[in-house]
Amino acid sequence: MKIHEYQAKELFANYGIPVPPQTLAMTPDEVYEAAGTYGGTVAVKAQVHVGGRGKAGGIKVVKNADEARAAGERILGMDIKGITVKKVIVVESDAEIVKEAYLGIILDRSAKGISFICSAEGGVDIEEVAATTPEKILTFHTLSADEFPEAEARKVAGKLFEDETTAEPVLNVMRGLFKVFVEKDCSLAEINPLVLNDRGEVVALDGKINFDENALFRQPDVEALRDMDEEDPNEIEAKEKGLSFIQLDGDIGCMVNGAGLAMATMDMIKFFGGEPANFLDVGGSSSPAKVIHAFKLLMGNPNVKAILVNIFGGITRCDDIAEGILESYKQIEINLPIVIRLSGTNAEEGMAMLKDTPLITAETFEAAVKKAIELSKGGAA
Amino acid sequence: MSILVDENTRLIVQGITGRDGSFHTKQMLAYGTKVVGGVTPGKGGQTTEDNLPVFNSVQDAVKETDANSTVIYVPAKFAPAAVIEAAEAGISLIVCITEGIPVMDMVEVYHTVQVKGARLIGPNCPGAISPDKAKIGIMPGQIHKPGRVGVISRSGTLTYEIVNSLTERGVGQSTCIGVGGDPIVGSGFRDLLPLFEKDDETDAVVLIGEIGGDEEERTAEYIGKHMSKPVFAYVVGQTAPEGKRMGHAGAIVSGGAGTAESKIKAFSAVGVPVARTIDELADAVAEKSKA
Incomplete structure (x- = not known):
């Protein structure tokens, strides 16, 4: 978990590390006021969780409060690597x-x-x-x-x-x-x-x-220091439901059990010419509720054109996953093609449960990946 | 032979009365593992459904059962103390399945285990199995088949997937070990490769790596200098974005370090073939096994 510079420096100060006086500001007026209080030279610094703020123009050193306000106006609302700057700190910077x-x-x-x-x-x-x-x-x-x-x-x-x-x-x-x-x-x-x-x-x-x-x-x-503005709400919600989820740019939604297999699935999609839309590990003991939530996450991404479910049942039972999928069809509208591959523990039972659904089944990992790529590119099922 | 786990394994289960502990105890017994008892503080003197004695401490369990190995299923909060307790009681092989242990705690755990001369596998791992001899952990036994290929992996289900692909091609395994997905684990690739190198019943080793850290790079260097047996590698996480933890605490690319590219390059430089897909990996190992 990451925190902002100003939060890190507040912690430093609590542990006896000298830091320059700083004030958090959300508006140009607040920047102006803080700069006025410090008097001389101040730095106005964007507070975002990404590096390269300086290069992006998110840090300005100015001589007085008026200049500080102007800097605040420029920096607040600025986009740095896809993140909108919502707060800045004004830092006393008189010393050379x-x-x-x-x-x-x-x-x-x-x-x-x-x-x-x-x-x-x-x-x-x-x-x-x-x-x-x-x-x-x-x-x-x-x-x-x-x-x-x-x-x-x-x-x-x-x-x-x-x-x-x-x-x-x-x-x-x-x-x-x-x-x-x-x-x-x-x-x-x-x-x-x-x-x-x-x-x-x-x-x-x-x-x-x-x-x-x-x-x-x-x-x-x-x-308590977590800044929800900086977090992907889907990733946070997924975590609360016991899923591990990371959004990516592609168009094939992935649902996999296990982090290593999930990464391998993403890599395979890329290797065969597709683009994964996400990393999603439904974890070890996959309850139907988790599967339903996972589908909601994938369906909620407008970029997703096809979904690939890749499960290797060890502790995870494939019939549990199948039950979750059946339940998902009842609870949410699924209007995307889904390719599914179940292997390992109770795979046959799981596949049998799914035979009356519009799911596209695949025998092997590779076949499933290729099928999903074809569908994401508008190919027929 | 095989390594770490076999018919001489005398296993106790720490957290045997918990949900995971009791479930997997049954699975391990069914696979043929000699489980000789379990530990749950405060429940000493009881007997489990499988008729195994429960002890209050590892020390008591060792005294009564002559256990030489332990598997830990206790929650993350208590797992560091459980590992240290096992090491202090003289257990030689400690397998910690527990996920989510604070990394800071693992610093002390790691060095305590070292000082006591025990071997730790994990945490956050599936465990170790020598097919048809014994298994310690949570992996599905039925996908394995006895044979002469060793497998070491940082992953769980991906390992099952790969082992299954090997088995489907008729390639059996001597021992398969999941070392765990955390930044600090008890044993890494370099700790286990020497055991396979020495093992008469292992002809080749498969390494399954992932992004994060530099264990693969250091392992490549080790292989270049010390391994005579063929090693095959597979590395996942080429499509992982920087700065994001890919499920495992240890699987993160940060500051440009720990990338899949760097690991693949390191393996390739010492002549270790790095497969691009699981089928390619399994085919290559099968090809070598026939030769």
């Missing part, structure tokens, strides 16, 4: 930046630990730095959420701004970031840039946090 660095913490799959990623090259795309000049990235890790890697952190802290006098404040930021990372079950916590300003202060100018979805059950405060 002397140097910019990068500090990030991730849950490291390879190290099976918590890794710090540091670089004196801040304010830029860190993946780009890692790819082109890997020697400029310094990393260290800890194998326990209870142990801040003090010794390694000390070695690196002074190098971030190539200035040993900043080692202590940088160490403090590292400790704070580690604490928030562990206590809030983050999967990534990033400060980019962490700056040294002309007042000699070390400040987190931007922040990004991703949280581990698996841990949200014990992080009610984090769940």
Whole structure:
């Protein structure tokens, strides 16, 4: 789960990481007012969950409140990578930046630990730095959420701004970031840039946090930070119903059991020349109710021209899926061609249950995929 | 031979009185697995429908039954403690089926299991099966067939689909293992490949990878240096958009890392054929098995 920059920086502040004063604004008037309060130079920054805000024109540094209002007018309502900007923050920006660095913490799959990623090259795309000049990235890790890697952190802290006098404040930021990372079950916590300003202060100018979805059950405060404007309502609703759903651009709606098989189904559609409209995993124990909801989701996408149901019954019983499909026909209007392939546990029973429906059956995975592609392109059943 | 699980497996089930635990205990017994008991704290002294003794702790269960393996079906909240309890009780193979464990908890679990010298498979996995010998987990036994191909996968149903395709072509399996779909799992491809390399009854290995992380890339490097047996690969998630978790907690492309392209390239570079479809994969393995 992602949150906004302003929310990340509020969390940082709670953990003793210095951040510049900021005010959230929804209208140009609010931007004007906030800028007036701060007086001098401010930054007006779009709050959206996608990267590349700066390049898209979503960040403006201005000299006074009037300019701030103008910036607010431009940025609010702007479209950044398909997302409409609904809020901005006004950030006090009087101090001059002397140097910019990068500090990030991730849950490291390879190290099976918590890794710090540091670089004196801040304010830029860190993946780009890692790819082109890997020697400029310094990393260290800890194998326990209870142990801040003090010794390694000390070695690196002074190098971030190539200035040993900043080692202590940088160490403090590292400790704070580690604490928030562990206590809030983050999967990534990033400060980019962490700056040294002309007042000699070390400040987190931007922040990004991703949280581990698996841990949200014990992080009610984090769940409360979720911005529904940023989420696909279909994905959220699907999750509440026990489905895993992701919208894509294609025209073949997919309903599959299991995440790996769902991805394989999407790949196969693409491989044989079609375009998947979504990723949809109906999960292990597929109750008829889940199947009905899955159909509603697929039917609700106006781009969908054909539906492919691909089930490999293990724990999932194919007759359960068939029952859900029969029930779906009763409850909702299904006016799209549906290709179905059932295999594994109780597949024959399931297929027999469906013989009086307009469903198009296929014997194999590949045959089903090819049939669905043909139908999506206007071919006859 | 086969690896990890066989007729010498003496299995206990943690969470044996729960819905999933009791259902799968029956399935495993029916398949021929030696299930010797179960653990549910507070229900020690009871006996299950299948006439298995229930214990309060893994330690009690090990003392009474001489169990060497465990399978865990307890909810995500309690699963980390269940794994650690098993490792501390001296269980050598721990299979954790539970999905949704916070990744932070797995950091401690992983290293505790390492220190205790146990092997963990999972979490968020279907388990392991050596066809006609024993199965530990939730996979449908009937699609498997004894043979000489090892299978290691990050997926569940996709593994069944592929195993079924192998079986249909007459290609049997020595052992099939689902390692789990989470970012931190107890055993990865590189932990299990050496076991197949050493196993007299395995001639070739099928790896089923997916987007996210760099396990496939590191595995390719390992194969290039250490594997003499042929390895076949299949990688899913080529059509997955960046920044979206594709069901599994571990299946996510972020910051341009963890893409299917990168994994396919890494395997190809060390001469591991990467199939484009499941049929292509199964055909290639069948072809090799005949030769």
